[in-house]
Structures are given as structure tokens and as C-alpha cells.
Amino acid sequence: MQVPAALAAVVLATAAHSAPLPQLALDPAETTVSGLSSGGFMAVQLHVAFSATFRKGAATVAGGPFYCAEGSIVNATGRCMRHDSAIPVARLVDTTRSWAAAGSIDPVSHLAASKVYLFSGTRDSTVTQPVMNDLLAYYRAFVPTAGIVYRNDVAAEHAMVTDDRGNACSLKAPPYINDCDFDLAGALLAQLYGPLNARTEGSLPGSFIEVDQTPFVTGHGMAATGWIYVPQACTAGATCRLHVALHGCQQNAATVGQQFVRDTGYNRWADTNRIVVLYPQTSTAAINGCWDWWGYDSVDYARKIGPQMAAIKAMVDSVGSGAPPSSLPAPAGVGTSGATDTSMVISWSAVNGASGYDVYRGAAKANGALVAGTQFTDTGLAPGTTYTWTVRAVDANGTASPPSAPASGTTTGSTAACFTASNYAHTIAGRAHASFGITYANGSNQNMGLWTVFTVRTLRRIGPNHYVIGTCP
Numbered sequence: 390m391q392v393p394a395a396l397a398a399v400v401l402a403t404a405a406h407s408a409p410l411p412q413l414a415l416d417p418a419e420t421t422v423s424g425l426s427s428g429g430f431m432a433v434q435l436h437v438a439f440s441a442t443f444r445k446g447a448a449t450v451a452g453g454p455f456y457c458a459e460g461s462i463v464n465a466t467g468r469c470m471r472h473d474s475a476i477p478v479a480r481l482v483d484t485t486r487s488w489a490a491a492g493s494i495d496p497v498s499h500l501a502a503s504k505v506y507l508f509s510g511t512r513d514s515t516v517t518q519p520v521m522n523d524l525l526a527y528y529r530a531f532v533p534t535a536g537i538v539y540r541n542d543v544a545a546e547h548a549m550v551t552d553d554r555g556n557a558c559s560l561k562a563p564p565y566i567n568d569c570d571f572d573l574a575g576a577l578l579a580q581l582y583g584p585l586n587a588r589t590e591g592s593l594p595g596s597f598i599e600v601d602q603t604p605f606v607t608g609h610g611m612a613a614t615g616w617i618y619v620p621q622a623c624t625a626g627a628t629c630r631l632h633v634a635l636h637g638c639q640q641n642a643a644t645v646g647q648q649f650v651r652d653t654g655y656n657r658w659a660d661t662n663r664i665v666v667l668y669p670q671t672s673t674a675a676i677n678g679c680w681d682w683w684g685y686d687s688v689d690y691a692r693k694i695g696p697q698m699a700a701i702k703a704m705v706d707s708v709g710s711g712a713p714p715s716s717l718p719a720p721a722g723v724g725t726s727g728a729t730d731t732s733m734v735i736s737w738s739a740v741n742g743a744s745g746y747d748v749y750r751g752a753a754k755a756n757g758a759l760v761a762g763t764q765f766t767d768t769g770l771a772p773g774t775t776y777t778w779t780v781r782a783v784d785a786n787g788t789a790s791p792p793s794a795p796a797s798g799t800t801t802g803s804t805a806a807c808f809t810a811s812n813y814a815h816t817i818a819g820r821a822h823a824s825f826g827i828t829y830a831n832g833s834n835q836n837m838g839l840w841t842v843f844t845v846r847t848l849r850r851i852g853p854n855h856y857v858i859g860t861c862p
Contacts, residue, residue: 407601407614408753413623413665415709419630421581423448423506425549425565426516428635430457430469430682433524434691435633436503437485438494439702446504446536448577451516451547451637454481454527456691458683465683472519482530493692500531506538506580508573510545512559538580545569549637549653562825564645565637566652574654578632578664588657595620595660596752597650599819602669605707606700609686610675612643616650616668617708619752620660624779625792629663631709633701638679641671646822667708669701717742717782717790725798730772733798735780736764740790743782747789750778759783772802774853807860809847812840820848820856830856 422443424432429452436447437455457476458465468474488494505528509521518541525539543550545558548567551574555566579585596619603613623629636649650668659666671678681690681697689695693702720737727734735748745759748767755767755778770776776799779792808820812828815821815837821828823840830837830848832855838844848856 407599410600410707411752412711413708414628414711415631416628417709419445421445422633423577424635425450426637427679427682428637431635431680438693438698440495440499444499444503446581448506450508451513453520454478454524456481456484460684462683469520470516472517476523478523478526481527497531503532504536504581505532506577509541510543512544512546515547543569543571551654554652564648564824565640572654575658578658585658586661589660593656593660598753605703606696609696610671610681611700612670612672615670618656618659618666620663622663623665624752627663629665631665633667638677641678643673644678646816648822717784719791720780720782720793723780723793723796725796728798728801730800730802731770732766732768734766735778737780739763740782744785745783747781747783748778750776770800772800775799806850807847811842812837812844812846813842833857
């Protein structure tokens with residue numbers, strides 16, 4: 390799928406305002422994936438095709454067997470969703486084994502030690518339960534029954550299910566997040582990782598980062614940016630785990646803002662269990678915002694060389710490429726000074742043997758080139774906003790020390806700022822979110838009217854991610 394020149398310019402501009410994907414110390418044996426609807430089919434594809442990477446396991450909500458559509462949109466919308474004809478499970482199992490033998494996907498032997506979690510709502514009218522039953526039969530060809538949990542008794546429609554957020558359980562409507570008094574994110578993560586620490590209630594201390602996807606793919610139905618949630622512990626020297634969470638059709642950030650990223654329940658479990666959550670994103674160029682699970686972008690969509698598949702695998706490899714700490718100690722005496730409306734000076738004590746230093750604002754590195762001295766000015770900040778920085782010493786081999794103790798500082802000026810744009814543009818910029826075709830200001834949740842490019846509103850920022858309708862004084 391080629392990207393038109395005008396669209397390419399928008400992609401590049403969007404990526405310029407995002408951060409590079411952070412490189413963290415992750416345990417490669419603890420990488421898992423889950424997804425809803427098209428994301429559920431994609432989760433199965435990734436699990437099977439890259440079973441050496443996702444050998445810990447996978448969870449599917451309203452998905453189907455690997456290569457279910459066999460490259461046909463008729464199969465995709467028929468047998469793989471409505472189950473209006475039989476899914477050839479035995480043939481799909483044979484295809485899987487054949488592709489593995491040819492090297493198109495990883496050896497199926499990796500699947501034997503995987504954990505699998507399957508969920509199908511009894512009221513799901515988009516991907517019916519017989520499809521998920523066939524997915525269970527498919528997985529049983531590779532994964533011992535003791536490693537599989539199948540939950541199919543919750544009266545949920547087609548949605549990601551939570552115990553306290555979203556639409557009514559029986560409703561099928563954007564953003565396809567339903568309150569069914571069942572914590573699906575917690576249940577699937579517990580199956581994949583075992584017993585979990587209690588989830589965080591209230592605000593999360595970790596970092597949400599909008600990350601640049603363009604180093605990994607351009608076009609092919611994928612957005613210029615994705616999202617990642619990094620628990621605070623994972624920026625403080627701890628070795629963490631990675632979970633990839635895949636949205637469904639019409640559930641990407643371009644359509645529903647950050648609702649899938651923030652409201653599906655993954656992050657509050659991740660926060661207390663050292664799990665980094667990566668949220669890759671499709672673009673408006675993808676059909677209905679869906680992941681490619683039937684071949685709309687590539688005939689190789691289910692193989693390792695499929696463009697979307699390869700891009701997500703590359704993102705997984707990149708985020709897990711952080712080196713373990715070096716023998717250098719963490720810098721001491723980190724402090725902030727010289728605040729302006731848009732900048733802050735961070736300083737620290739020298740570390741013997743250090744070739745330079747990296748400065749992190751939250752989980753994202755703030756400097757480009759290695760800092761040679763013991764002071765760095767971080768720019769491009771928002772007025773009247775509190776930030777937290779840590780510093781790492783870097784040795785001659787490029788290996789970083791553990792992070793310093795955090796130092797916080799608040800920029801001068803007022804957080805108030807005005808933005809006049811279409812409701813659609815406000816959601817893309819992260820100032821608002823949409824639900825049922827109506828746009829709401831982030832923070833205040835004020836009704837801004839229809840979610841279109843024609844409805845224009847002025848939003849005033851009165852705090853971090855808190856906006857009200859109005860004008861600036």
C-alpha cells in the first residue's frame with residue numbers, strides 16, 4: 390500500500406512530535422501479546438508466526454484461528470466472523486506445520502510451553518462463539534489443554550471488557566469498551582504471567598509515551614505513532630516484561646483517541662507487576678482501522694514477512710534492546726534550577742569513569758547526543774507543569790548505569806493555553822476524546838459537539854491534560 394505524498398507529509402509531521410521508542414531492560418522470555426477482534430486475530434498471527442518471541446503466551450478476545458481467512462475477505466466476513474460455514478481447522482493446522490517447516494513462521498515446538506487465554510462474550514454478534522470454539526480446537530493441536538483457559542460465560546457484546554469502565558455490557562458501540570463487572574485485562578495477564586500483585590487504583594505513576602512507529606514501517610495501514618505505558622520501576626533499573634496489546638477495528642487512536650490505550654485496564658496491572666505495555670496503532674488508511682488478518686495489505690499478511698507483522702516484531706525487539714546496567718554507579722546530587730516557561734536546567738555530580746550522561750524526562754530520553762558535562766537544559770516543556778528527571782552515567786562501551794534518584798521541577802508561567810481546531814483534530818492531538826460520535830474535552834469531559842472535521846471548538850488548557858471549552862484571557 391503506497392502512501393500518497395500529501396499523506397506522507399502528515400505522517401512525517403505527526404512522527405516529529407512523538408518520542409523514539411524507549412529501549413528498556415526486558416526479559417525476552419516474558420513477552421506476551423493480546424488483542425480484541427482484528428487485534429485478536431492479529432495476536433494469534435503474532436503468537437504463531439513469532440512463537441520464539443511470544444513463547445510465554447497470547448490472549449485472544451473475539452478472534453479466530455491462525456490464517457482463518459486464507460486470504461479471502463469472503464472467508465473473513467463469513468466463516469471467520471458469523472461462522473456461516475465451517476472453518477477448516479484441520480487444514481489450518483496443516484498449513485501452520487507446513488509454513489513452520491518451510492521457515493515462513495517459527496517452529497511450532499515453541500507453542501507447547503505457551504499459556505493461552507481465550508474470551509468470547511455470549512452476546513458477541515460480530516465474532517460469534519463458534520469461531521472462538523474453533524480457535525480453541527486449533528490451539529489444542531499445539532498447546533496442552535492445561536495451558537489454555539477459555540472464558541465464554543460473560544454476557545458481553547463485541548468489546549474489551551472491564552469491571553468498571555465503558556458502555557453497558559450488552560451494547561455494541563464505540564469505543565468498544567464495556568463494563569461487564571469482569572476484569573478481563575487482569576484475568577488474561579494472570580493466565581499469561583501467573584499470580585499478580587494487586588493492581589494500582591487511581592492515578593498511575595508510570596509514563597504514557599506517544600512513540601514514533603515510522604522507523605519500523607511507513608504505510609501498510611499503520612499509523613505514524615503508537616503508544617507505550619512504562620511503569621516507573623522499569624525506568625529505575627528493574628528488569629521488566631513486555632505485553633503487546635492490539636486494538637480492534639475502529640478502535641485505533643485516530644478513531645477513539647486514547648481510550649483503548651488508557652481505559653481497558655492493562656496499565657493498572659502492569660504498573661505493579663513490572664509489565665511494559667506496547668500499543669501499536671493502525672491508521673485511517675487501514676480498512677476500518679483493522680489489523681490485516683485477511684490480506685487487505687499483503688498476501689504474506691500471516692507470515693513473518695507480512696509488513697504489519699514484521700513492524701510489530703521490530704518494535705518488540707527495539708523496546709527490549711536496553712542494555713543491563715554497567716558497573717558505574719548512579720549519578721548523585723541530581724537537581725533542577727533555572728526554570729522558565731518552557732525549559733529546565735538539570736545538573737548532577739560527576740561519576741568517575743563516565744564517558745557521558747543521558748537525561749530522562751519520565752521514561753523518555755531528553756537529550757540527543759551524549760551529554761559531556763554535568764548539566765543539561767531540557768527544552769520544549771509546557772508552562773506551569775511539573776516534570777521529573779533522572780540521569781544515567783554511560784561508560785566507554787555505551788552501557789548505562791542505574792538511574793539516579795529522581796529530581797522534580799516546575800516550569801514557570803500558567804498552564805493555560807488555547808487551541809482552536811476541529812473536534813477531529815483535537816482528538817488526534819490528545820486534547821479530547823470521542824464516544825458515540827460526540828467529542829469530549831479531556832479532563833473536564835465537557836461536550837464539544839459532533840466528532841467531525843467541520844465542528845470547530847476552542848479549548849483552554851488549565852492543567853496537564855485538562856481542558857475546558859473557552860478562550861484564554
